[in-house]
Amino acid sequence: MPPAAPRPVVLPPAAPDEEALTAPLPSPHPASHWAPAPAVVPRVRRGPGRLLLVVLLIGGTAVAAALVVPRLLDARADESPAATAGLGEAEPTAEEIEPEPTAEETGPEPSADSVATEDVTTPEPSPTAVGIVEIGPGVTDGRAGSLAGMFDAYFGGINDKDYDRVAAVLDPSGSVDPGDPADMAGLARGTRTTRDSEIVLLGVEDAGGGRLRADVTFRSDQEAGAGPRQRPGETCTRWRITYTVSGTAPGDYRIVRGKGTSAPC
Numbered sequence: 001m002p003p004a005a006p007r008p009v010v011l012p013p014a015a016p017d018e019e020a021l022t023a024p025l026p027s028p029h030p031a032s033h034w035a036p037a038p039a040v041v042p043r044v045r046r047g048p049g050r051l052l053l054v055v056l057l058i059g060g061t062a063v064a065a066a067l068v069v070p071r072l073l074d075a076r077a078d079e080s081p082a083a084t085a086g087l088g089e090a091e092p093t094a095e096e097i098e099p100e101p102t103a104e105e106t107g108p109e110p111s112a113d114s115v116a117t118e119d120v121t122t123p124e125p126s127p128t129a130v131g132i133v134e135i136g137p138g139v140t141d142g143r144a145g146s147l148a149g150m151f152d153a154y155f156g157g158i159n160d161k162d163y164d165r166v167a168a169v170l171d172p173s174g175s176v177d178p179g180d181p182a183d184m185a186g187l188a189r190g191t192r193t194t195r196d197s198e199i200v201l202l203g204v205e206d207a208g209g210g211r212l213r214a215d216v217t218f219r220s221d222q223e224a225g226a227g228p229r230q231r232p233g234e235t236c237t238r239w240r241i242t243y244t245v246s247g248t249a250p251g252d253y254r255i256v257r258g259k260g261t262s263a264p265c
Helices: 018-022 048-078 112-119 144-160 163-167 181-190
Strands: 133-135 195-208 211-221 236-246 254-264
Touching (some): 133 144, 144 163, 144 195, 144 211, 163 181
Parallel strands (some): 133 195
Antiparallel strands (some): 195 211, 211 236, 236 254
């Protein structure tokens, strides 16, 4: 067995010295290097005041941004290639755009009727009557107007007993030679009491050989004894006569002869 370990000897505690207990402890630093301890800064409590300060700081930042950002944008707009490099004109501002002219400045817009009238030239309609001679509605021949003028001279001369006017529209080769006094005297005798009316040119057609045929109806009023050969006592007669006309141009038309039918009114 191993030998037993020696037991330690416990000494009683020594009595403390009263002067040692009451004397101040020496300072670890010399007196010349001593400095007072730093003052303790009181800790600031976080309360509503700090929150208000944060809000004011954020608001100030937003206002500064609102003032500075537009200036930055304006500066960038001035530096666009269109404004600085001359590559094109910048978009016009609202002040540069001219307003649209008002209706008072431009005047009323032309109506559809006025435009049609300016663009389309309507041909002049053919005459429906020349003097006392009416042109029938179905007559479309362009020579009808000149022929109606010739018949107006013929029938108007008989009514006025102006036989020189009648002679001017008679063809010398026809049934009555205007240059033969006997022929003209016979015409004057047969129509001395006659008055013609309701004269209508119903049709025009070529007759060949440079001549025309004109279909005419009219009414004659005369004294008894001056009526048609078959009915000499007739005082009102309706006639339908087809006249052969010479001439190829307006103003040259002459009556050659006439052939037709008659009936009492």
